[in-house]
Amino acid sequence: MIPYGKQNITEEDIKVVTEVLKSDYLTQGPNIQQFETAFAEYVGAKYAVAVANGTAALHLCTLALGVSPGDKVITTPITFAASANCIRYCGGEVVFADIDPSSYLIDIDAVRNLLESAPKGTYKGIIPVDFAGAAVNLEDFKNLADEYGLWIIEDACHAPGGFFTDSAGNKQLCGNSNFADLAIFSFHPVKHIACGEGGMITTNDLELYQKLLALRTHGIVKSNDLYVNSIELAGGSEQYPGWYMEMQTLGYNYRLTDFQAALGVSQLKRADAGLEKRRAIAATYQAGFSDKAFVYGQSGVVEGHAYHLYIIEVEDRLGLYNHLRGKEIFAQIHYIPCHLMPYYQSLGWKTGDMPKAEAYYRGCISLPMYPTLTEEEQSFVIDAVNDYYHHG
Numbered sequence: 154m155i156p157y158g159k160q161n162i163t164e165e166d167i168k169v170v171t172e173v174l175k176s177d178y179l180t181q182g183p184n185i186q187q188f189e190t191a192f193a194e195y196v197g198a199k200y201a202v203a204v205a206n207g208t209a210a211l212h213l214c215t216l217a218l219g220v221s222p223g224d225k226v227i228t229t230p231i232t233f234a235a236s237a238n239c240i241r242y243c244g245g246e247v248v249f250a251d252i253d254p255s256s257y258l259i260d261i262d263a264v265r266n267l268l269e270s271a272p273k274g275t276y277k278g279i280i281p282v283d284f285a286g287a288a289v290n291l292e293d294f295k296n297l298a299d300e301y302g303l304w305i306i307e308d309a310c311h312a313p314g315g316f317f318t319d320s321a322g323n324k325q326l327c328g329n330s331n332f333a334d335l336a337i338f339s340f341h342p343v344k345h346i347a348c349g350e351g352g353m354i355t356t357n358d359l360e361l362y363q364k365l366l367a368l369r370t371h372g373i374v375k376s377n378d379l380y381v382n383s384i385e386l387a388g389g390s391e392q393y394p395g396w397y398m399e400m401q402t403l404g405y406n407y408r409l410t411d412f413q414a415a416l417g418v419s420q421l422k423r424a425d426a427g428l429e430k431r432r433a434i435a436a437t438y439q440a441g442f443s444d445k446a447f448v449y450g451q452s453g454v455v456e457g458h459a460y461h462l463y464i465i466e467v468e469d470r471l472g473l474y475n476h477l478r479g480k481e482i483f484a485q486i487h488y489i490p491c492h493l494m495p496y497y498q499s500l501g502w503k504t505g506d507m508p509k510a511e512a513y514y515r516g517c518i519s520l521p522m523y524p525t526l527t528e529e530e531q532s533f534v535i536d537a538v539n540d541y542y543h544h545g
């Protein structure tokens with residue numbers, strides 16, 4: 154059986170998790186800070202906040218940025234639903250902007266059209282997604298966002314280690330937050346780094362960082378982080394006793410456990426090797442399909458691509474999907490356009506609203522892509538695709 158994605162757990166991973174299970178900390182302990190520090194360094198950001206999963210990360214971001222009922226926020230229809238749902242969690246209104254059919258990423262011109270055709274102040278933010286692992290050019294988005302006073306949350310779940318090259322020729326890593334207010338990652342087993350469940354927010358903004366820390370734990374701030382004691386009851390000389398804390402805002406319990414963080418630290422050590430392997434697999438697919446008429450689009454070899462997914466666009470996609478299943482190759486479709494989900498249709502979105510995303514959806518299929526995919530397995534997949542179209 155060959156799935157489209159797969160985690161890789163080593164003996165070393167198991168050892169570090171077992172050690173934490175024998176220690177004093179199960180929920181937030183020393184491994185959380187270690188994971189946060191190592192991850193912030195990996196993506197080149199100042200601060201990182203580990204959370205329960207990528208969806209919780211998105212929710213904390215919309216909370217920290219103050220999304221309120223009625224606020225309009227722009228995102229792409231070709232993403233996992235959580236990228237849009239986090240706007241709804243805060244009562245905001247999701248506005249989809251169509252994709253660029255060559256990169257599959259949110260089209261900056263579609264975003265610009267939205268912004269230009271509404272009074273300034275209509276939109277509050279943009280959530281671009283580094284879909285499949287291809288890095289969005291956030292420098293361009295930041296220039297546009299600044300013009301209209303918008304914030305940016307980069308959904309980088311597919312792209313740890315990915316980068317784009319800015320106008321000065323510098324590599325800008327996904328999640329470094331040089332051009333975004335906040336960036337988020339997921340450590341679901343199918344993503345690059347597996348914690349079981351897990352997520353991370355990265356930022357360079359100290360104020361947002363402090364808000365996120367509190368929101369992760371019920372909005373509670375402990376005595377040593379307090380500058381003002383706002384509850385009179387404490388009183389006297391014991392103004393900041395060790396037990397003192399305040400619930401200052403309405404937060405959640407979105408903590409990651411210490412053993413998940415230990416697994417994250419261990420997995421992160423292999424992230425670069427995994428990325429190299431993903432890029433090699435992509436190059437092999439690209440070469441394997443470049444002269445095939447039935448493949449009319451593919452992820453291809455793109456500088457800085459992190460290849461969470463390798464996508465080809467084909468004729469008769471359903472036939473190919475079933476043919477591959479017959480050979481125990483479990484390809485997947487990423488994604489059914491988010492605006493066509495019954496929930497978003499119930500909010501007024503309909504077929505025809507995002508023609509490029511819908512056209513993309515008709516042909517897309519994600520082929521197996523994970524670091525432990527062997528050369529033999531990949532050849533088997535490429536042959537199976539060719540075979541279906543009586544080719545090669």
Ligand SMILES: *Cc1c(COP(=O)(O)O)cnc(C)c1O
Binds near residue numbers: 310341
């Ligand atoms: C996986 C994913 C999420 C959500 O992450 P979870 O950890 O599963 O909650 C959000 N956005 C994108 C693009 C994802 O792929």
